[in-house]
Amino acid sequence: MIQVAQILFILSVLVILHELGHYIAAKIFKVRVEKFYLFMDAGFSLLKKKIGDTEWGIGWLPLGGYVKLSGMIDESMDTDQMNTEPQPWEFRSKPAWQRLIIMLGGITVNIILAWLIFTIMYSTVGQKFIATEKIQENGLAFGDVGHKAGFENGDKIVSVDGKFQPSFNRMTLDILLGDKVEVERDGKIIDVILTDEMKGEIISKEGKEFLGPRYTNSVVDSVVPKSEAEKAGLLMGDKIKSLNGTNFVYYDQFKDGVSKHKNDSIALVVLRGEKTVELKAKVDKEGKLGFFNKPLDKLDFEVNNQLTFGQAVPAAVKESWSLLVYNVKQFKLILRPKTEAYKHVQSPIGIARRLPDTWNWEFIWNFTALFSIGLAFMNLLPIPGLDGGHALFTIVEMITGKKLSDKAAGYVQTAGMIILLTLMALTFGKDIYQLVADKLF
Known part of the structure; x- marks a missing residue:
């Protein structure tokens, strides 16, 4: 139950602030907001109250949330409003640059949120990570798949694609997303090249456990x-x-x-x-x-950089940007069929099962920041139905001077929603099946 409570809290914070980004931008440009919902209200809502022109509510289906803008075809698929003449308070009557800002408002808030959380965390509890140099003092130990890939016990990771990773927390991810791993073995530098098939084996069979510290006893x-x-x-x-x-x-x-x-x-x-x-x-x-x-206590290898507020601000910006780049690289990995990484995409159910079973505010806020960047990236994807899809068509309009017709926009939005709902059904179905299987077997 604590894991469920944690994921609901994290999702609520992210969804409310993401939609608030759209809401604030819409209000700045005097666009009427008809609805502001946490979670989806398919068929009915748990709570709702109309204040001014906006109905504020909580839906029963915890799959995100939305704001419904007058004069826009969105998740509600309300096309009737498009049959009347555009009104000054409607989204469709605004200049393209204003509509673009409104569409990117949620993504902007997600990035700012991550930056603020990291800034506060770094300047209070510190910037914590497992130091690569410390954890591989005696070299590293690898699982069966690691040996098959060309690593040997005692190897020290020198670099991945020419870059040294000081945080061991991200070493496995760097290796999976990289092309060439340099290791020090018996005083010599050796290159290990991983194929997509081998990366797939690491992901499916061992994951983060494919490498670790070398136990001295x-x-x-x-x-x-x-x-x-x-x-x-x-x-x-x-x-x-x-x-x-x-x-x-x-x-x-x-x-x-x-x-x-x-x-x-x-x-x-x-x-x-x-x-x-x-x-x-x-x-x-x-x-x-x-x-x-007996496992080693990873706290023995932890580094805690205590940063001042002035130092934390640029460090938080760097971390937020780094996470965004990781999301891009992971998405590219998912699109490479031979890695079969697409099989391991998780829904909130799968993510919740990875959360600790004790309430830890430090972990929760760090995870919220990480998830916030992930949400920003996902919404940047140029898929109809997501913010990135709307933004793409608006940018094309700004370049060509031609606007997508309301009828075509409706078709595109419908196609996008079908794609998104299908992907959600597949990921939720997989995670629910795994949950049931783990309980039964």
């Missing part, structure tokens, strides 16, 4: 019930010192050693408190024992 965090580890007598807190008489420095070395003894027995020496214990264990057919290694 193996400490049992938990044991899988009825596993070979449990049968062997491994306990939480045990430190594994050797495998078949061979000592190892890193956990990935132990893991690789175990995988070579599928369906075979191995001898372990563990340190349990101050006592040394010898155990016999059998490796399962997948090359595993059945325990989870």
Whole structure:
């Protein structure tokens, strides 16, 4: 329930402020706003009250929101109003440059909101991130897909497309969005080139877990019930010192050693408190024992840059711009079929499941800023039915001097809404199916 409450809060803030951007711009140019709704009121609304010319309300369907402007074909698909002569207070009677500003009002507010949130966060709690230099002091450890892609345990990421990423939080994303990864291996610089197919494997099989810090030891965090580890007598807190008489420095070395003894027995020496214990264990057919290694505390690698307000302002602008660029690159990745990234596009249901199950204001505001940039980018797309689609036709009108007819605008808007509703149905359906499947299986 806390995850649901968080996503509803975030969506409410973003939708209200986005639509407020349209509302304020419309009022500046004296366009009548007939409705201002949080969420969609398909069929009925939960709350509504008319103040002046505007009906303010809350819809029952949490799929965004809208403002209905007089003299404009929008989400309401109200075309009857277009059969009368244009009135001075209508959207269609305004000059193209004014209509363009009104259309871009929501996007502008989303970008400003992200900038303000980052500015406040950086100047109060600080600019926090996991430092790449710290987390890869001993090199990095990779999953099976990472090894298949050409990485090796112990590699250090030097750059992606010639740029060093100081924040490890974004390292995986940089690699997926980049073309050439430079790694330091045994004192040499080596290039790793990822194909679209390999990126698809990383996205579908391991995601962010495809690389991580290299553990300097193996400490049992938990044991899988009825596993070979449990049968062997491994306990939480045990430190594994050797495998078949061979000592190892890193956990990935132990893991690789175990995988070579599928369906075979191995001898372990563990340190349990101050006592040394010898155990016999059998490796399962997948090359595993059945325990989870104690994770490193990522806070040990966290950097917190305390910025003054004057320093936070440009840093927030830079971060907002950086996120916008990431959105563009991710969209390009989605459009490359071989990566199959399109299969992992998430609806608010999928996003909510990724949120923490405790209420954390610092996380919520940072996520709101990130989501706000994502919403701005999505609305910039030149798709009929989105702000970007309206803006595109207005820009074409400004260049050519020819305005799209009301009839054609109606057809375009209908096509756009069909596309958007289809995409929403697919993403929501996928996430609902996954939610149900996780509960049942």
